Amino acid sequence: MHGHRKRPWNRAPWVLALMTTLCAELTFTAVAVPKTWLLLPLLLVMYGAGVLVIREAVVRVGGGWPSLVLLGVAYQLAEDGLGLQALTSPRMYGAADWGLRAFGVNLTYWESQIGVHVVLSVLVPVGLTNLLFPAHRDRPYLSNKGMVGAIALAIVGVFGLRVFISGLMDPGCRTPWGWTAAFLALIALCWILALVVLPHRRTRRVRPARSVPRPEVVGFVSLYLTMAFLTTLLPLGLGSHLLLGDLMSPLQRLFVAALTAVPFGLLVLRWKAAADWSDRHRIWLIGGILVSHTAFMMYGSVSAVCVGAVTLVVEVYLLTVLTRHVRRRATGRRDGHHAAQLGAM
Known part of the structure; x- marks a missing residue:
C-alpha cells in the first residue's frame, strides 16, 4: 500500500500576503513613520488576507486585470471608508487640508488612495508573486476552507483598523450612516461587476x-x-x-x-x-x-x-x-x- 503523500506546502499565498504589506505600507508610510512596523501583525491580516481574497476570487472565476482593478477599488473603500473612516473624517492624517472636500467626503484623498491601493496593494504584489511562482499564475492558492479563513481574517483586519488606528487617531469619529450604506453598496457593485459581469464579457x-x-x-x-x-x-x-x-x-x-x-x-x-x-x-x-x-x-x-x-x-x-x-x-x-x-x- 502506498502511504498518503503530504500536499506540498504552497508558499505563494504567504509571499503574496507579505508582498502586499511591504508594497502598500512598509515601503511607504513606514519611511516617514517607522512606528508603522509595530502594526505589522494588523497590516498582515488586513492587507495580506484582503488582497489574497481578491486574487483568489478573480482566479476562480477566470477574471483578468479589469476584475483586479475593480476589486482594488472595493478594497480601498473597505479600508479607508469603513475601517480607517479617513474618507469622511475631517481630522484623520490632516488630509482635509490636502484638497477638495465635498458632500462630507475628501475627494482628493479618495482619488489618491484609489491609485495607491489598486496599484501598490493589488497589481504590484500580484505581479511580483506571479514572477516568483509562474506555475501558479492561473491557479487558486487556497482550498475552500482556506478561502473562508482568509475572508474572515480580512473582515477582522477592517475592524482592527477601526479600533486600533481610527479609534486612537480620531476618537469619536463615526462615518455617517448614509455614507456607510453608500460605501457598502459600492463595494457590492464592484464585486458583482468584477466576478459576475466582466469574466463573461469579451474584452476589446x-x-x-x-x-x-x-x-x-x-x-x-x-x-x-x-x-x-x-x-x-x-x-x-x-x-x-x-x-x-x-x-x-x-x-x-x-x-x-x-x-x-x-x-x-x-x-x-x-x-x-x-x-x-x-x-x-x-x-x-x-x-x-x-x-x-x-x-x-x-x-x-x-x-x-x-x-x-x-x-x-x-x-x-x-x-x-x-x-x-x-x-x-x-x-x-x-x-x-x-x-x-x-x-x-
Missing part, C-alpha cells in the same frame, strides 16, 4: 505597441508618472507642503491626476500586448513604481531621508536578485527544451 483587445522600449526606459516612465500622480494630489511625505498647491486649484488637481494615471495604465496595456514584452520589462515597470513610491516619502525629516535611502537600497537589491532568478529560469527552460529536441533526434 488593446492595440499592441509595435515595439516595447528598453526595460530601463519602461522603469523611468513608471517612476516619473508615479511621482507625478502622487505629487499632484498629496503633500510630499504626507506633510503639509503641496508641491503644486499654488499652481492648480483642488478641482484641477483631481483632473490632472486622472489624466496622468489613466493614460499610464493604457500605455502599460499596449506594452504588455506587444510581442517583445518580457519579464525584465515587468520587473523594471514594478521597480519604477516602488522606487518612486518610496522616494515620495523621503521629505520632512532626516529620519525619513535615512530610512528611505535604506529602503531604496533594499528594494533595488531585491529587484536585481529577482531579475537574475527570472533570467536563470528562462535559461534553464531553453536548455531543457534544446536537450529534449536533441533526445528526440
Whole structure:
C-alpha cells in the first residue's frame, strides 16, 4: 500500500500576503513613520488576507486585470471608508487640508488612495508573486476552507483598523450612516461587476505597441508618472507642503491626476500586448513604481531621508536578485527544451 503523500506546502499565498504589506505600507508610510512596523501583525491580516481574497476570487472565476482593478477599488473603500473612516473624517492624517472636500467626503484623498491601493496593494504584489511562482499564475492558492479563513481574517483586519488606528487617531469619529450604506453598496457593485459581469464579457483587445522600449526606459516612465500622480494630489511625505498647491486649484488637481494615471495604465496595456514584452520589462515597470513610491516619502525629516535611502537600497537589491532568478529560469527552460529536441533526434 502506498502511504498518503503530504500536499506540498504552497508558499505563494504567504509571499503574496507579505508582498502586499511591504508594497502598500512598509515601503511607504513606514519611511516617514517607522512606528508603522509595530502594526505589522494588523497590516498582515488586513492587507495580506484582503488582497489574497481578491486574487483568489478573480482566479476562480477566470477574471483578468479589469476584475483586479475593480476589486482594488472595493478594497480601498473597505479600508479607508469603513475601517480607517479617513474618507469622511475631517481630522484623520490632516488630509482635509490636502484638497477638495465635498458632500462630507475628501475627494482628493479618495482619488489618491484609489491609485495607491489598486496599484501598490493589488497589481504590484500580484505581479511580483506571479514572477516568483509562474506555475501558479492561473491557479487558486487556497482550498475552500482556506478561502473562508482568509475572508474572515480580512473582515477582522477592517475592524482592527477601526479600533486600533481610527479609534486612537480620531476618537469619536463615526462615518455617517448614509455614507456607510453608500460605501457598502459600492463595494457590492464592484464585486458583482468584477466576478459576475466582466469574466463573461469579451474584452476589446488593446492595440499592441509595435515595439516595447528598453526595460530601463519602461522603469523611468513608471517612476516619473508615479511621482507625478502622487505629487499632484498629496503633500510630499504626507506633510503639509503641496508641491503644486499654488499652481492648480483642488478641482484641477483631481483632473490632472486622472489624466496622468489613466493614460499610464493604457500605455502599460499596449506594452504588455506587444510581442517583445518580457519579464525584465515587468520587473523594471514594478521597480519604477516602488522606487518612486518610496522616494515620495523621503521629505520632512532626516529620519525619513535615512530610512528611505535604506529602503531604496533594499528594494533595488531585491529587484536585481529577482531579475537574475527570472533570467536563470528562462535559461534553464531553453536548455531543457534544446536537450529534449536533441533526445528526440
